[in-house]
Amino acid sequence: MGNTFSFFRLALNEFLDNLHTFQTLQARIERSPGLPLPNPSRSFWTYPPSPIATHVSQLPTHADFVVVGSGITGTSVVRRLLDCACADGHDIRVVMLEARDACSGATGRNGGHISPPLYHDYTSLKRDYGRVVAQKMIKLRLAHLEELRSVAEQEGILAESQWREVESVDVFYNSDMFEKAKRKVQTYKADLPFDAEHHEVYEAKEAIEKYRLASDTLGCVSSSAGAIHPYQFVTRILAKLLSQYPDHFSLCTNTPCTSILPPTPSNPYYTLSTPRGTITTPHIIHATNGWASTLLEKLRGKIIPFRGNMSAQRPGQSLPLPDSNATSHRSFIFYTRPIGYDYLTQLPAGEHELMLGGGFAQDGDEGYEAIGNTDDTTYSTRIGAHLSGVLPRYFGENNWGREGVPLEGEWAEGRVKALWSGILGISADSIPWVGRLPRVICGRSEPPLSSIVKSEKEEGEQVHVGAAPGEWIAAGYSGEGMVHAWLSGKALAGMVLGREVEEWFPDIMRITEKRWKKARAENLLDALSSD
CATH class of the missing domain: 3.50.50.60 (FAD/NAD(P)-binding domain)
Structure with missing residues (x-):
């Protein structure tokens, strides 16, 4: 009887905690976002x-x-x-x-990715809206790659906007998530042959060697994408x-x-x-x-406000730097758990800064603290700590090498040059x-x-x-x-x-x-x- 009561008490406490979290979120979602606050964090x-x-x-x-x-x-x-x-x-x-x-x-505060969610969302879009509509959504996302390049060319700002084609690499560390991703890729390539050639699956050994990733990488999915200075x-x-x-x-x-x-x-x-x-x-x-x-x-x-977090970091000295050859440009999305991900792209000039954002699940209560949060004058310290330390982990300490030597400037002199936040709009x-x-x-x-x-x-x-x-x-x-x-x-x-x-x-x-x-x-x- 004592064990049964203890179990019931734990279950009740968990239920009440979840209920409190839900009610707190509900109240936050239903209040006005207000006007953007003055003095936002420095992007x-x-x-x-x-x-x-x-x-x-x-x-x-x-x-x-x-x-x-x-x-x-x-x-x-x-x-x-x-x-x-x-x-x-x-x-x-x-x-x-x-x-x-x-x-x-x-x-002006995001990651600069023109990286459309394609195979990731196609299955659910097809289930909810049918194949024709799902493919139309995918084509709209893909069209932004050419559209943004074309606009930059028309306006004569292609160089200044840093538009570039990149190879986007989804990296997985969880076997169930990787297997699910591979099934989605198969469905996507079967239904959208016009984009099928841009998606490749790499198992652990080949992925680690090709992209110089940490030894516990289970596999990758690569596709074509873009990046820009937004x-x-x-x-x-x-x-x-x-x-x-x-x-x-x-x-x-x-x-x-x-x-x-x-x-x-x-x-x-x-x-x-x-x-x-x-x-x-x-x-x-x-x-x-x-x-x-x-x-x-x-x-x-x-349309629900959501506070995201970004960073600009110096690359380790052993990481290869992008050159004038467009094929050397890459962006990464790192999937370590079902909720949230980290995303990374690298600037083509300057100190070749790594622009890393994400850390959703590190923000307490599985990221619920970010929902309804419109304070971009600061950033989550927990997410900041995660973003500041995770890159050598993703690429492997040996592949990362020594820390980059900072150039003179007004930014922080360590690995992390800057941390900031921005307010997204999440559709219900x-x-x-x-x-x-x-x-x-x-x-x-x-x-x-x-x-x-x-x-x-x-x-x-x-x-x-x-x-x-x-x-x-x-x-x-x-x-x-x-x-x-x-x-x-x-x-x-x-x-x-x-x-x-x-x-x-x-x-x-x-x-x-x-x-x-x-x-x-x-x-x-x-x-x-x-x-």
Whole structure:
């Protein structure tokens, strides 16, 4: 009887602990993310700061389109709006509002990976949405490799953005996880032969020798991917847009949108409040990802903030350095346990810094402390300790060799040059949210159709620019913004302009009332706890 009681007591304590954790998470998820905090942790990407980092245009009293957020999504939206509308002869005004410095959110704080989850997600996408839709999602992710390179070339910033093709290597240390991965690769290669040639499986001995990994590596899966300097990519495009469209584009950094008022009989537009004044517009485009539900309360629990952690580290002296040959560039994802992973890419110049992020499961309670956390002024000390010490473990101490000798500079002189954090936006149903916000979600009435933006194409002739007025969004990339955000923003801009949606855009990413009702944070928490 005593043993039975003890077992019951332990089970009850575990249940109560889990219940408390769940209730704590639930409360955190349902609260407002607030505005981005001032003085965020120092991201290695953002130094030296861009010349337009603190650019403040004069805030007009009215704009045809207001974009909230200056990361990769907002930049993609603004670029297409301006290029398309101005090419058609429309005299439009686009305003971008940013709460902090330009590109100071997740885009300027991530790992720079253009590494689409392909075989990893294909099986579950196929199960949930069918083969055709699953393949469309995979193709969208793959398309970002060429799209980002093409944009960088068009803007003349290919070298500055450090775009490069890399071999992406998934490394496994758990036999069950590796066997599961191999089965997924088989399904993927059978269903998507157009990409099959880019995936190879290496068993332990060959993987260790080929990639110079630690001796307990059980195997690898390699594929093609890319990498980029995300901050340089975005800020250089924004700088070019300011120069190219001085009469059409305004960038207002350190100008948060603090509230939105709906149209009224006396004012047929939305009114956005900022510390610099108010601005009216028929179109609001939300490009704030993890902070989206600050202004859109009904998205709390649908797009969930999540604090990720990153580092910049000097490589060990025995590691081979990438050279001008593109085939020498590699990125890695290290899978050591079912929940979370670490991801690594290497810069092509300078000290050839290793950009390492992850450590989700090291953040206490299997990473739950990161969920709903919007404080990027600091980073998790537990994750920082993990990231700071794990690289010689992954590559093997002999392969790592002596610590790298630091060059003179303003960063820390040890292995780890910098540690910082960033706020991601996790989708409750794992799919990005893109499109026009239904009224039930934005909670505000829409401007009347008569207030659609107009411009003079020819003297005396008025033409409409844009779809029906309203609020729009592209967000919720679940940590994979570099393979979702740019084309999501491009597609969204087309929708705002009233154009036919491109054939390549997956309809499952559209935001609808039905999807909004179905997506529940509890499902995401259950999935995390059951992995």
